[in-house]
Amino acid sequence: MTSAESLDARAQFRSGAISFEDALGRLSRFPLTRDQLAEVLDTLADDTSPPSAALSEADAAVLDAAGFSERPGALTTATVARDIQMQQLVAESLTVNDAAERAGVSTARVRQRLAARTLWAYKWGTRRLLVPAQFTDDAVVPGIDAVVSRIRPDAHPLEVQSLLTLPQPTLAVGSEPASIVAWLLSGPRSDQEVERATDIVDAASWGAV
Structure with a gap:
C-alpha cells in the first residue's frame, strides 16, 4: 500500500x-x-x-x-x-489433510513425518497446522526435513515461517541473498550443503515473538 x-x-x-x-x-x-x-x-x-x-x-x-x-x-x-x-x-497454514493432498501422500504419512519431526506444525485451538513455507504448490520442499528437524517444537510459528522465508546472508542464489526455502529449491543440495541451512536454524534465537 x-x-x-x-x-x-x-x-x-x-x-x-x-x-x-x-x-x-x-x-x-x-x-x-x-x-x-x-x-x-x-x-x-x-x-x-x-x-x-x-x-x-x-x-x-x-x-x-x-x-x-x-x-x-x-x-x-x-x-x-x-x-x-x-x-x-x-x-495460509495447512491442515494435515491439506498437507497430505499437497504432497500426494496419505494423512497417516504426514502424521508419521510430524512425529519424526521432518515436518513442523503448531497447535491453533484444536487444530494442528503446518506452516506453508515447507511446501511448494504440489510437493514438500526438498531438504526441508533436515532443516525443520532442528526447530524446537515450541518455537513460535511466526518465527518459523520467517526463518524459512526471509533472505539469509550466508545463503545465495546467483549473487543475491536467499531464504532457506528459495535456496533449497534452487537446485539439488547434498547433505553437506543442507548443513549450511541447518546451521542457520541452530544459530537462531527462539525467543517469544
Whole structure:
C-alpha cells in the first residue's frame, strides 16, 4: 500500500466512511474478518504488559516492517500488527489433510513425518497446522526435513515461517541473498550443503515473538 492509500484509509475511518476492521485490513494488507478481528482483541485483552513497557526487539522489528515508527501506543500497535500477522499465517497454514493432498501422500504419512519431526506444525485451538513455507504448490520442499528437524517444537510459528522465508546472508542464489526455502529449491543440495541451512536454524534465537 502506498503512503497515499494508507492516509486515505485512515481519513475514511475518521470520517466514518469505513469500519475499523476495514481500515485495519487495508493498512495491514490482510482483509480481516470479524472473527479474526475478535482474535486480535482477545490478544489485547489478555496482554498484561504495563502501559509504559518497552518494546521488545521482536515487536520493534514488526513495527519497522509495517512502516510504523515507535511512538506512544507503539506497544499496542506492535501487538496488533503481530496478531494480524498471526491471523494471516493461520489462514495460509495447512491442515494435515491439506498437507497430505499437497504432497500426494496419505494423512497417516504426514502424521508419521510430524512425529519424526521432518515436518513442523503448531497447535491453533484444536487444530494442528503446518506452516506453508515447507511446501511448494504440489510437493514438500526438498531438504526441508533436515532443516525443520532442528526447530524446537515450541518455537513460535511466526518465527518459523520467517526463518524459512526471509533472505539469509550466508545463503545465495546467483549473487543475491536467499531464504532457506528459495535456496533449497534452487537446485539439488547434498547433505553437506543442507548443513549450511541447518546451521542457520541452530544459530537462531527462539525467543517469544
